[in-house]
Every structure is written in C-alpha cells, then in structure tokens.
Amino acid sequence: MVKLKIGIPRSLFYYYYKDIWENFFDRIDVELVISPKTNKKIMDDAIKYSNDEMCLSLKNYIGHVSYLKDKCDYILIPRIDNYGTDNQTCTNFLAAFDIINNIFDVKILNYNINLNKKETEENGLINIGLRMGYSIKYLKKIYKNALKKAEEKRLSLIRKNIKKLESEKIKILILGHPYNLYDELFGKQIIKILEKNNIEIIYSDLFHSDITNKLSERLSYNLYWKYNKENIGCIPLVEDKVNGIIFLSSFPCGPDSLVNELVIRKIKLPYLNLVLDDLDSMTGVETRIESFIDILEGMNNNV
Amino acid sequence: MSKKIVSFPMLGNYSVPIKYFLSHILDCKILEPLKITSKTIELGNCNSPEFVCTPFKFTLGTYIEDLKRGANVLFQAGGGCRYGYYFELQDKILKDLGYDFKYINLVTKGDQDLKKIYQDLKELNPHLKVDKVLYYGIITKTMIKYMDKCDDYIRQNIGFEVVKGSFEKINKKMLEEFSKVKNIFKLRKIYKKYYKEMKKVKTNKPKETLRVGIIGELYTIMEPFANYYLERELASYNIEIKRYTNVHYLLFEKKRTVKKYLKYAKEYIKYRMGADAADNIGRCKYLCTHNYDGIIHIKSAFCTPEIGAMPIINKICKEYDVPVIFFSFDANTSETGIKTRIEAFYDMIEMRKKNERMLSRN
Numbered sequence: 001m002v003k004l005k006i007g008i009p010r011s012l013f014y015y016y017y018k019d020i021w022e023n024f025f026d027r028i029d030v031e032l033v034i035s036p037k038t039n040k041k042i043m044d045d046a047i048k049y050s051n052d053e054m055c056l057s058l059k060n061y062i063g064h065v066s067y068l069k070d071k072c073d074y075i076l077i078p079r080i081d082n083y084g085t086d087n088q089t090c091t092n093f094l095a096a097f098d099i100i101n102n103i104f105d106v107k108i109l110n111y112n113i114n115l116n117k118k119e120t121e122e123n124g125l126i127n128i129g130l131r132m133g134y135s136i137k138y139l140k141k142i143y144k145n146a147l148k149k150a151e152e153k154r155l156s157l158i159r160k161n162i163k164k165l166e167s168e169k170i171k172i173l174i175l176g177h178p179y180n181l182y183d184e185l186f187g188k189q190i191i192k193i194l195e196k197n198n199i200e201i202i203y204s205d206l207f208h209s210d211i212t213n214k215l216s217e218r219l220s221y222n223l224y225w226k227y228n229k230e231n232i233g234c235i236p237l238v239e240d241k242v243n244g245i246i247f248l249s250s251f252p253c254g255p256d257s258l259v260n261e262l263v264i265r266k267i268k269l270p271y272l273n274l275v276l277d278d279l280d281s282m283t284g285v286e287t288r289i290e291s292f293i294d295i296l297e298g299m300n301n302n303v
Numbered sequence: 304m305s306k307k308i309v310s311f312p313m314l315g316n317y318s319v320p321i322k323y324f325l326s327h328i329l330d331c332k333i334l335e336p337l338k339i340t341s342k343t344i345e346l347g348n349c350n351s352p353e354f355v356c357t358p359f360k361f362t363l364g365t366y367i368e369d370l371k372r373g374a375n376v377l378f379q380a381g382g383g384c385r386y387g388y389y390f391e392l393q394d395k396i397l398k399d400l401g402y403d404f405k406y407i408n409l410v411t412k413g414d415q416d417l418k419k420i421y422q423d424l425k426e427l428n429p430h431l432k433v434d435k436v437l438y439y440g441i442i443t444k445t446m447i448k449y450m451d452k453c454d455d456y457i458r459q460n461i462g463f464e465v466v467k468g469s470f471e472k473i474n475k476k477m478l479e480e481f482s483k484v485k486n487i488f489k490l491r492k493i494y495k496k497y498y499k500e501m502k503k504v505k506t507n508k509p510k511e512t513l514r515v516g517i518i519g520e521l522y523t524i525m526e527p528f529a530n531y532y533l534e535r536e537l538a539s540y541n542i543e544i545k546r547y548t549n550v551h552y553l554l555f556e557k558k559r560t561v562k563k564y565l566k567y568a569k570e571y572i573k574y575r576m577g578a579d580a581a582d583n584i585g586r587c588k589y590l591c592t593h594n595y596d597g598i599i600h601i602k603s604a605f606c607t608p609e610i611g612a613m614p615i616i617n618k619i620c621k622e623y624d625v626p627v628i629f630f631s632f633d634a635n636t637s638e639t640g641i642k643t644r645i646e647a648f649y650d651m652i653e654m655r656k657k658n659e660r661m662l663s664r665n
Contacts, residue, residue, distance in 0.1 A: 050614075051610055051613050051614050053604075053605070053610045053613075053631065054610055054611075055607070058611075079574055081574070081575075085412065085414045086412040086414070090607065091384055091576060091577030091578065091580070091607045091608045091611065092607060092611060094574060094575065094576050094577045095574075095576035095577060095580065095608065095611035095612075097573065097574065098571070098572045098573060098574060098576060098611075098615065099611055099614060099615070101573070102571060102614060102615045102618050103614055110573075112574065220391060221391070222388065222390070222391045222408070222411060222412055223388065223391075223412075224387065224388070224412045224414075225388075251354060252354035252605045253354075254356075254384070254385045254605070254607040255385060255388075257352050257353070257354050257355045257385075257605075258352065258355060258359075258385055258388050258389070258392050259388075260352075261352035261355075261392060262391060262392045262395055265395055265396075265399060266395075275353070275354075
C-alpha cells in the first residue's frame with residue numbers, strides 16, 4: 001500500500017510545532033513532506049498567489065503551500081484561535097486555513113486550537129489519527145511521547161541560549177517571531193551578517209515561555225497576543241546582560257507595529273528596528289546592521 | 304487635576320448618542336470632538352508608528368486636538384483585532400508628548416471587564432448608580448437604533464432627492480432634538496415625527512436603479528471623513544446604497560449574526576477570521592445572490608483581517624460574476640484618485656446593466 005503523504009509548509013506554524021508534528025506523525029504510518037527552505041522560487045510563487053497587502057510571513061506561507069500543492073495528498077494547516085482570552089494570536093493565524101482553502105484547490109488536514117472552547121492541540125491531532133484508524137489509547141500515548149521529546153529538545157536549546165549570555169563577546173538580543181528569525185531568506189540572512197561580525201546572538205524565542213509570558217507585563221500590562229508576550233518578555237530577563245536589541249518584524253505585521261513601538265519607547269538599550277519586505281536586496285540591511293554594531297563596539301570600549 | 308473634561312474619538316454622527324450617555328451618567332463637562340480634518344490626520348500621522356492601521360492615526364489625531372482644547376479624561380473602546388491594544392500605545396505616545404490626562408479603556412486584555420469599567424466610571428463620578436447607568440444605557444441604545452434606521456432609509460434614497468440636501472437637513476434637526484431628549488417615550492415621538500418627514504421628502508426614483516453594497520472594515524465605513532464621503536459621492540451618481548455595519552450591529556447583533564453568516568457562506572469559510580472579516584464574506588455572498596450590481600469593499604490600509612478576506616471576496620464575486628472594487632484608505636490617500644476610480648466603476652456597472660436589459664429584451 002502506498003503511504004499517505006502529508007505536506008507541511010515550512011513557515012508560520014511549522015516553527016512552533018515542528019517537533020511535535022514530526023514525532024507524532026513518525027509513529028503513524030504516513031509520509032511527511034516538508035517544503036524546502038525558502039528560496040527564490042517559493043517567494044516568487046508567494047507573490048504571484050497572494051494579495052499584495054498581505055504581511056510578508058503570510059505571503060511566504062502561501063508560497064510554501066503552492067510548492068506542496070501537487071506533491072502530497074493532504075496539507076496540514078492548523079488554526080489557532082487563542083490560548084485563553086489573554087493569549088490570543090494574530091488574525092492571520094485565525095484566517096490562514098480559510099485563505100489557503102480558497103486560493104488553492106488542495107485537501108487540508110485541519111484542527112482548531114481554542115482553549116476558551118476546550119479545543120486543544122491534543123484533541124485535534126488525535127482526531128486526525130482516529131480518521132486513519134488508530135485507537136485513542138495509542139494516539140494519546142504517542143502524543144504524550146511527542147510532546148515530551150519536543151520539550152526535551154526545546155529545553156536543551158533554551159539552555160544553550162541562556163549560556164550564551166555569559167559570553168565575553170558583544171551580545172545582541174534578536175527579537176522577532178520564530179517564523180521570521182529562522183527563515184532562510186529573512187532571519188537567517190541577518191544572523192549570517194551578525195555571525196560574520198563576531199557577535200553573540202541571543203534569540204528571543206528560546207526562553208521558558210511561561211516565564212517570559214508573565215514578565216511581559218512589566219513592559220505592557222494590556223498585551224493579549226501570546227507570541228508577542230513571549231517575545232518581549234525576555235527583555236526584562238536579559239536587559240543588563242546584552243549590549244543591544246534588534247527588533248525584526250515583517251511588513252506590515254499587525255501586532256508588531258504596536259507592540260514594538262511601545263517597547264522601543266520604554267527600553268533604555270540601544271536598538272535597531274528592522275522591518276523586512278519582499279525586496280531582494282539585503283545590502284541596505286547589512287549596512288544598517290554594521291553601523292549598529294559599530295555603535296555598540298564604541299559604547300563597549302568607552303565603558 | 305482640577306475640573307474633569309471628558310472626550311472621546313470621533314465616529315460619524317455617533318458622537319451625539321455617546322455625548323448624551325456620558326453627560327447624563329458623569330458629573331463632568333463633556334467636550335465633543337471636532338470633525339476630522341486633514342490637520343487632525345496630519346497630527347495623528349506624524350506621531351504614529353509607521354505601519355499601524357489608519358483608525359489609530361485618526362483617533363490619535365483627535366485626542367491631540369481634544370487635549371489641546373483642554374480635555375483631561377479620554378475614552379477608547381476596543382475590538383477583535385489590534386483595535387483592543389490601541390489605547391496602551393496611544394497612552395504612552397500622548398504622555399511622551401507631555402499631556403497629563405486619565406485614559407479609560409473599555410477593553411482589558413482582549414476582553415470586556417464590566418467590573419473594571421464600572422470602577423473607572425465610579426472614579427469619575429462618585430455618586431454613580433447602576434440603575435441610572437442602565438436607564439440611560441437603554442435610551443442610548445434605542446437612540447442608536449433609530450439613528451441607524453433613519454440612516455438606512457436615507458442611504459437608499461439620498462441619490463434621488465429632488466431638492467438636494469433635504470435629507471441631511473432633516474437628519475441634522477433630528478439629531479439636535481435627540482441630544483436634548485428626556486425619556487424614552489419622547490425619543491420615540493421625535494423619531495416617528497422625523498421618520499414621517501423623511502418619507503415625505505420628494506424623490507424621483509426610477510423603477511430600476513443601480514444598487515451597490517458597501518462592505519468592509521468598520522471604522523472606515525462609519526466615519527465619513529475616513530472614506531472621503533464615499534457614500535455622498537455614490538449618491539451623486541444616483542446609486543442606491545446598501546451598507547451593513549453600524550454601531551447597533553456591532554454592539555448588539557454581531558454575536559448572533561456572525562454564526563448565521565458562517566453557516567450561510569460555509570462553502571467559503573469555516574472559521575471566524577477576526578474582526579468583521581467573516582461577516583463581510585457572508586454579506587458578499589448575500590449581495591451576489593440578491594441581484595446587486597456591484598460591491599465596494601473599503602478598508603483602512605494594513606487592516607489585517609480584511610486583507611485576509613479580500614481573496615475570498617474576490618473569489619465569490621468571480622463565481623457569481625458580480626463586479627467588485629477594493630479601496631484602501633490611508634492618511635495620505637488622494638481624494639481625486641478615488642473619485643476617478645468610482646467614476647470608472649460606475650461607468651462599468653451601468654454598461655453591464657444596459658447590456659443585461661438589451662439581452663433580456665431580445
């Protein structure tokens with residue numbers, strides 16, 4: 001029998017749930033097709049199929065789906081409504097499923113996360129497994145295992161990230177959503193530039209999220225976006241250990257436009273606000289980063 | 304702080320009921336915001352972050368003007384998108400500009416916290432009583448309902464009035480009397496009187512008119528300056544307008560109807576998409592299936608939920624073969640460009656209508 005092929009676009013949700021998905025579907029008899037790292041072709045497709053005002057990350061997602069559309073039987077697209085009323089997500093996470101469903105003629109595996117209505121990720125994934133004929137007991141067990149493995153991996157990454165804070169080099173906190181930070185065409189380019197200049201990079205998403213979630217209240221008491229909370233929550237943690245902060249957001253990100261502005265007005269550290277759009281050239285960005293590093297080095301030497 | 308002077312953001316004609324409500328429950332002076340002008344937008348624009356949506360800039364501009372005129376308590380509401388987060392940043396921006404004021408937000412952490420709102424109001428007026436709030440709340444609710452009903456009637460007929468400006472005159476008079484009303488029976492009387500008067504206004508409506516539905520983001524739809532008086536422009540082409548979003552809908556009907564819309568357009572959408580996006584998709588299907596000649600979708604620039612809805616609306620309109628035009632309003636949108644586009648859109652739908660008639664005659 002031919003294995004069922006499930007496609008996962010390497011964008012948006014992937015960076016939050018990849019470990020859980022990979023471990024979960026590993027134990028079910030399906031083949032995972034993960035789209036490649038973002039390349040020129042994918043971005044071209046993205047611009048072709050998407051609406052010109054959509055945010056860069058959603059465009060990127062659409063590009064990845066268009067790569068997968070004839071290479072698999074189903075595409076996995078969850079919908080995240082909220083993790084409780086004060087832990088909501090950007091409306092693009094609410095709408096991604098319906099947008100893809102209307103733009104492309106593909107079959108979609110979908111589950112909804114809405115903790116206000118007790119719809120959890122576990123139930124969603126188990127429902128998918130049930131449709132393939134597995135027993136609830138087995139599915140619960142493998143979900144638990146997947147969660148455990150994913151957490152272990154994340155913990156080791158967090159430990160590494162925190163250890164970097166003790167480094168002697170110039171340290172920069174790079175603050176952004178993981179789907180921007182780790183994307184080959186956006187964040188990775190910036191990280192490469194930083195590494196070339198011998199900078200220690202601290203990632204904003206690699207901290208214990210329950211701690212950062214609470215700490216974010218120090219900067220913004222009315223914030224209700226889960227991912228932004230976890231991003232800015234690490235600033236109070238590392239404030240006196242890093243030399244500067246780079247805010248990385250995609251154009252025109254709704255939550256970031258407000259939250260980053262507020263945070264920038266409140267912090268005292270040197271910062272660089274980078275907004276990425278679908279222009280090809282990274283040269284302008286490189287110049288800005290290099291001059292930012294020069295400033296940090298100057299400040300460091302003066303002290 | 305000496306005497307408290309309360310102000311709130313501008314939203315079309317709705318400043319009348321808001322002022323009415325606040326002036327009766329609070330023991331302070333109410334400062335009605337000025338009509339939005341290009342100066343307001345400039346003020347808001349230069350103090351806002353770069354790619355925030357336009358209502359942020361508009362309301363911020365109004366606040367700065369109000370604070371300059373002496374207000375020291377500001378109100379802000381919230382909604383299902385980033386609208387709910389506006390106030391914290393606006394608070395910070397205005398304080399950074401050096402103004403001293405109290406900011407009351409009706410939304411905390413993405414949810415309405417009635418207890419907190421009550422406490423905030425109590426601080427403004429220590430003699431506040433719940434029954435008084437409820438009493439005037441009901442009057443205000445009915446007032447908004449009547450206003451919206453009149454607005455609907457005006458919108459359908461204003462393009463065909465014989466004496467230009469007669470509807471607007473009546474509406475203005477009605478709002479003036481609304482603002483002085485004492486109890487709910489009086490309110491009803493005034494409404495009936497003026498509604499009759501509106502029906503008496505002479506119109507020369509032909510049997511078959513062009514009908515256009517307006518859907519889109521709520522602030523841009525409701526604040527006439529935000530869409531450069533789009534409705535007035537359409538009326539001058541003798542187009543009958545159908546518009547859904549109004550305050551009464553948002554406050555009292557949305558929760559129920561959104562489920563209906565989801566069911567109605569279930570072949571296109573499965574979930575709510577934030578703010579009014581799902582509603583607009585449902586309305587779009589309704590307009591397409593009920594013989595409307597065209598759909599106008601308006602939104603402020605960078606409105607994320609509506610941007611998500613746009614490809615779906617496009618698809619529906621393609622399937623039913625109904626023309627649709629998208630307008631995105633920003634702080635520096637030019638009025639002339641919009642006029643040209645409306646003109647072209649009007650020419651196109653009129654031509655289609657003519658062709659249709661010819662075909663049916665043959």
